Amino acid sequence: MTKCPKCGHPHFLGETRCLSCGIVFLAWLEAKAKAPKPLPPPPPKPKPKRHVLEWSAAILAAAGVSAWLGLLPPSSMPLPDKARADAEHKLAFVPPYGWKLEPSVRTTGPVVEAARLSAEGALIQVLIGPAALASSGGAELVASEFQGSGWRLDSSDEVDVDRLQAVRLRVSGGFGVMKLDDDPWMPPPGQLKGTLVVLPGSGRSYLIKLLSANGDAERFEKPFSEFLASFRAHDRPLRVENLRWVLLPPGLVLALWALILLLV
Numbered sequence: 001m002t003k004c005p006k007c008g009h010p011h012f013l014g015e016t017r018c019l020s021c022g023i024v025f026l027a028w029l030e031a032k033a034k035a036p037k038p039l040p041p042p043p044p045k046p047k048p049k050r051h052v053l054e055w056s057a058a059i060l061a062a063a064g065v066s067a068w069l070g071l072l073p074p075s076s077m078p079l080p081d082k083a084r085a086d087a088e089h090k091l092a093f094v095p096p097y098g099w100k101l102e103p104s105v106r107t108t109g110p111v112v113e114a115a116r117l118s119a120e121g122a123l124i125q126v127l128i129g130p131a132a133l134a135s136s137g138g139a140e141l142v143a144s145e146f147q148g149s150g151w152r153l154d155s156s157d158e159v160d161v162d163r164l165q166a167v168r169l170r171v172s173g174g175f176g177v178m179k180l181d182d183d184p185w186m187p188p189p190g191q192l193k194g195t196l197v198v199l200p201g202s203g204r205s206y207l208i209k210l211l212s213a214n215g216d217a218e219r220f221e222k223p224f225s226e227f228l229a230s231f232r233a234h235d236r237p238l239r240v241e242n243l244r245w246v247l248l249p250p251g252l253v254l255a256l257w258a259l260i261l262l263l264v
Helices: 025-035 050-071 131-135 140-151 214-230 240-263
Strands: 085-086 090-094 101-102 111-119 121-128 151-161 165-171 176-178 181-186 192-198 203-213
Touching: 050 240, 090 111, 090 214, 111 214, 121 214, 131 192, 131 203, 151 192, 192 214, 203 214
Parallel strands: none
Antiparallel strands: 085 090, 101 111, 111 121, 121 203, 151 165, 165 192, 176 181, 192 203
């Protein structure tokens, strides 16, 4: 006994036709052999590699965060005790002991006097000027105010004031008027010394100036240094000079990752 290849009905060997479905066994088998075979199903579409997308987003986010953190200005130091804050000009300082703080009303062109402190034989001024003064290292101010009044530039160096990079200029000679004990005092020409500190801000420059008589200049260096140590600039500039170094590492990482994406 065997079974029909089509319906599975049992039949005896030697029979040529199925008694159930009526097919001729030989003809049915030949027709089935010649019938076209069905095409295989298409392969499934590849799913997007989620890990590639996730890593790309993570690298882009890390690059953006590192660039922003690198450009952020250093935070201002905490205010010291007895500091006088000036919200209008975005600064604060502690007057040196024994120095008189006077109201400031003087404005010369784009430069505004924010504070004036005096002692016997010396004067400290805090001025607000345009940002270009800091970007030029104070050269414009020296050329216009000091050298134009018979001053000479003795030296220049960099100092740190409230975690910001400032330029300190030392000048001598010249002439000027300093208000001491409510009386104007004008030393003879050539008998003044000056120290100018140019501190960058955001859209402005802080100009801190010390004027003193030539013979008394050294005794005012300590109170002036203490004044600089107490000075706080609340208008902080972005670290534009760090831009190339901030963007270079993320740029290289992004270029490498783009190459990997092209190859996978």
